[in-house]
Amino acid sequence: QKEVEQDPGPLSVPEGAIVSLNCTYSNSAFQYFMWYRQYSRKGPELLMYTYSSGNKEDGRFTAQVDKSSKYISLFIRDSQPSDSATYLCAMSALIYGNKLVFGAGTILRVKS
Amino acid sequence: NAGVMQNPRHLVRRRGQEARLRCSPMKGHSHVYWYRQLPEEGLKFMVYLQKENIIDESGMPKERFSAEFPKEGPSILRIQQVVRGDSAAYFCASIRGSTEAFFGQGTRLTVV
Numbered sequence: 001q002k003e004v005e006q007d008p009g010p011l012s013v014p015e016g017a018i019v020s021l022n023c024t025y026s027n028s029a030f031q032y033f034m035w036y037r038q039y040s041r042k043g044p045e046l047l048m049y050t051y052s053s054g055n056k057e058d059g060r061f062t063a064q065v066d067k068s069s070k071y072i073s074l075f076i077r078d079s080q081p082s083d084s085a086t087y088l089c090a091m092s093a094l095i096y097g098n099k100l101v102f103g104a105g106t107i108l109r110v111k112s
Numbered sequence: 113n114a115g116v117m118q119n120p121r122h123l124v125r126r127r128g129q130e131a132r133l134r135c136s137p138m139k140g141h142s143h144v145y146w147y148r149q150l151p152e153e154g155l156k157f158m159v160y161l162q163k164e165n166i167i168d169e170s171g172m173p174k175e176r177f178s179a180e181f182p183k184e185g186p187s188i189l190r191i192q193q194v195v196r197g198d199s200a201a202y203f204c205a206s207i208r209g210s211t212e213a214f215f216g217q218g219t220r221l222t223v224v
Contacts, residue, residue, distance in 0.1 A: 004154075006154070008152070032211045034212075034213075036215075041220075042217060042218075043116075043118075043203055043215040043216050043217040043218050044155070044203070044215045045215070046212065046213070046214060046215075049211070049212055051211075088154060088155070090155075090213075092211060097160055097167060097168045098207070098211050099145065099157045099160055099168060099171075100145070100147075100155070100157065100205075100213055101157070102147075102154035102155045102156075103154055104152075104153055104154040105154055
């Protein structure tokens, strides 16, 4: 079993749809949770960063962390074609030196 | 992530040659991570460095791979005697605080 599981997709939605991206993990020590967006042949771009359980909102993006279920989500409202990318979840813990453990990434395609 | 500079962006090496990948972190950041990304896979941790010190190299292959971050100049990831399986995208990230990681655009290594 992988430490972080993420559905690879691809996930295809019409423009304006609400997108839900998810990751599950097995290590309860993880404390910090991040979502990265990666366009083709580019580096990962940090979108959202949360500590422990709860919600965080930034514009059209909302990140949720449920540590009791070991489940994190990223919601994208009013999705745009420019949101088409690979979305990577990542998590870390102080006891592991804060090195990031990534999911495999979900490919999102927003159709205009 | 434009602040983390990696070069070269593309590198072609013949089997048996050496590959040197460079990373300059964002201004004021003194810690870097190196990650490797294979096609359609997430990023895999390789090494965590601070200036003049390797903090965690648990993800580095035991042979042919080395990394350094000198007091002056960029961090260097060095791969000796490259093989076709080393072909991948190599990303460097620099750290703000203890957890927020900002990635460069990567170096795409092709071994022919």
